[in-house]
Amino acid sequence: MNASPRLVTVDEFSIGQRLDNYLLKKLKGVPRPHIYRIIRKGEVRVNKGRKKAEYKLQLNDVVRIPPIKLAAEKSIRYSTNFIDLLSKSVLYEDEGLMIINKQNGVAVHSGSGVNVGVIEALKDKYNQPIELVHRLDRATSGCLILAKKRSVLKGLHQQLVKHQMEKRYIAFVKNSWSKKYHTIDAPIFQNSRYSVVDVKGKESISIFHPIKNFQGKDYSASLVEVEIKTGRTHQIRVHAKYADHPIAQDDKYGDHLFDKVMKEKGLNRLFLHAKSVTFTNPTTNEIQKVVAPLPIELEDFLNKL
Numbered sequence: 001m002n003a004s005p006r007l008v009t010v011d012e013f014s015i016g017q018r019l020d021n022y023l024l025k026k027l028k029g030v031p032r033p034h035i036y037r038i039i040r041k042g043e044v045r046v047n048k049g050r051k052k053a054e055y056k057l058q059l060n061d062v063v064r065i066p067p068i069k070l071a072a073e074k075s076i077r078y079s080t081n082f083i084d085l086l087s088k089s090v091l092y093e094d095e096g097l098m099i100i101n102k103q104n105g106v107a108v109h110s111g112s113g114v115n116v117g118v119i120e121a122l123k124d125k126y127n128q129p130i131e132l133v134h135r136l137d138r139a140t141s142g143c144l145i146l147a148k149k150r151s152v153l154k155g156l157h158q159q160l161v162k163h164q165m166e167k168r169y170i171a172f173v174k175n176s177w178s179k180k181y182h183t184i185d186a187p188i189f190q191n192s193r194y195s196v197v198d199v200k201g202k203e204s205i206s207i208f209h210p211i212k213n214f215q216g217k218d219y220s221a222s223l224v225e226v227e228i229k230t231g232r233t234h235q236i237r238v239h240a241k242y243a244d245h246p247i248a249q250d251d252k253y254g255d256h257l258f259d260k261v262m263k264e265k266g267l268n269r270l271f272l273h274a275k276s277v278t279f280t281n282p283t284t285n286e287i288q289k290v291v292a293p294l295p296i297e298l299e300d301f302l303n304k305l
Contacts, residue, residue, distance in 0.1 A: 004067060005064050005065060005067060006065040006067075007062055007063070007064055007065075008026065008062070008063045008065060009060055009061070009062055009063075010022075010057045010058065010059060010060060010061040010062075010063065011059075011128075011129040012059055012129060012150040013129045013131050013150050013153065015057060015058065015059050015150065016056050016057065017056070017057050018053065018054055018055065018056060019039065019044070019046065019051055019052070019053055019054070019055045019057060019063075020035055020036065020039065020053035020054070022057055022063070023035045023038075023039070023044065023063075023065070026065060027065070027068060030068060034068075036053055038066055039051070039053050043064075044063065044064060044065065044066065045063070045064040046061050046062070046063050046064075047061055047062055048062075048064070082116075082121060083121065085103065085106075086100065086118065086121060086122060086125070087125075089101045089102065089103065091143065091290050091291075091292060092288070094281070094283055094284070095148065095149070096147065096148055096151070096152035096281075096283035097145060097146065097147050097148060097149075097152050097156070097281070097282075097283070098122075098130070098145075098146045098148060099143055099144065099145050099146070099277065099290045100118070100143075100144050100146070101141070101142060101143065101293075102118060102136055102140075102141055102142060102144040102274075103141055103295070104140070104141040104270065104295065105139065105269070106118060106138065107138045108132060108135050108136055108138075108144065109132065118144065118146075119131070119132055119146070122146065128148065129148070130146050130147070130148055131146065131147050131153050132144075132145075132146055132147075133145040133146060133153060133157070133160075134160065134167075134231060137234065137270075137272075139250075139251075139269065139270035139272070140169075140270060140272045140273065141272075141273045141274065141292070141295055142169070142273045142274025142275060143167075143274040143275070143276060143290055143291075144274070145277060149283075152282045152283060155280075155282030156279065156282065159279050159280065160231060163229050163230070164279070164280070165277065165278070165279040166227065166276075166277070166279070167227070167228050167231075167274065167276075167277050168225055168226065168274075168275045168276045168277075169225070169226040169227075169228070169236055169272060169273060169274050169275055170223070170224070170225055170273045170275045170294060170298075171223075171224050171226055171236060171240065171247050171248075171271060171272045171273075172221060172222070172223050172224075172247065172248045172262075172267075172271035172298075172301075172302075173221060173222050173224055173245035173246060173247050173248065174219070174220075174221055174244075174245055174246050174247075174254075174255050174258040175220055175221065175222065175244060175245050176213040176214075176215065176220040176221070177208070177210040177213065177222040177224060177245055178210065179210045179211075179213070180209075180210070181207055181208070181209050182208040182210075183205065183206075183207050184204075184205070184206045184207075184208065184239040184242060184243055185204075185205050186204060186242055187199060187200070187201035187202055187203055187204055188201040188202060188204040188232040188233070188234075188239075189201030189202075190232070190233050194234075194252060194253075195232060195233050195234040195235070195238045196238065197238060197242045201232075202230070202232060203230060204230045204232045204235055204238075204239065205228070205229035205230050206226055206227070206228050206229070206230075206235060206236055206239040207226065207227045207228075207229070208224050208225075208226050208239075208240075208243070208245075209224060209225045209227070210222045210223070210224050211223045211224060211225055214305050216261075216305070218261050219258060219261045219262075221248070221258075221262075222245065223302065224245075225275070234253065236272060237250055237252065237253045237272070241253040241254075246258065247270060247271060247272055248262045248267055248270070248271040249262060249263070249267055249268070249269055249271060250270055250272075251270075265301070265304065265305065266301050266304055267301045268297075269297065269298075271298060273292070273294055274292060275292060275294070276290065277289070277290055278290075
């Protein structure tokens with residue numbers, strides 16, 4: 001239980017957000033009806049005055065949030081190791097954005113049983129507003145872009161929508177693949193548990209470029225570079241499965257027998273790595289390319305084949 005009300009100053013990332021949605025974000029786990037109740041009763045104040053749920057927040061508004069018992073609220077202490085890991089993983093940083101080399105197994109944000117993710121830890125470390133420009137699956141490593149300014153976030157989102165940002169990945173997939181470009185243009189629909197190729201889904205385009213084929217007594221496989229033209233949930237993983245080249249050690253869309261063989265050969269994680277991002281930096285207005293080296297555990301695995 002919070003002993004006293006919190007006074008929170010609205011940062012630039014929350015400008016224009018409705019008061020009710022802002023509170024839902026700040027008070028994770030509190031039911032929506034309760035949010036409306038505390039607004040109605042005047043327990044929530046903005047600049048010391050009452051506001052309706054639909055009020056659009058302005059920069060530097062001071063929001064009074066009453067003490068509320070949150071079932072999910074815990075005193076989260078970020079380990080020194082985790083903070084050090086994030087600090088060492090920075091690939092590029094300027095006044096408007098940051099790009100880190102996210103490790104496999106690290107969540108980008110809290111939720112679904114995860115107490116803390118990259119975004120929460122960085123906000124706490126830098127004590128300033130930072131927002132995700134895009135997401136990476138927890139099991140995927142590599143380039144993750146974070147914005148430190150609303151204008152930068154908006155500019156990068158526009159590039160994503162207009163397909164002006166180039167994102168390339170490295171994956172290890174089942175079955176040999178001819179050494180040419182393969183474009184998978186198949187709509188992806190996200191249901192409650194999985195993403196699937198379905199005509200009801202949104203346009204999704206991935207371009208697979210095989211780099212090297214591998215052949216063993218009990219398997220055949222390909223190392224591929226993948227460029228995505230859209231950014232659907234689990235897009236590469238779903239398209240790889242759709243093309244009959246599921247990614248190694250994919251617990252949702254993979255091939256059990258292939259994964260078993262790969263595990264015996266030393267692969268203990270999803271072999272999907274966000275290799276590079278290329279975009280126009282909104283701060284400098286110059287073309288920016290950042291590359292994340294392939295993790296050592298994936299390099300070692302390939303060298304043993």
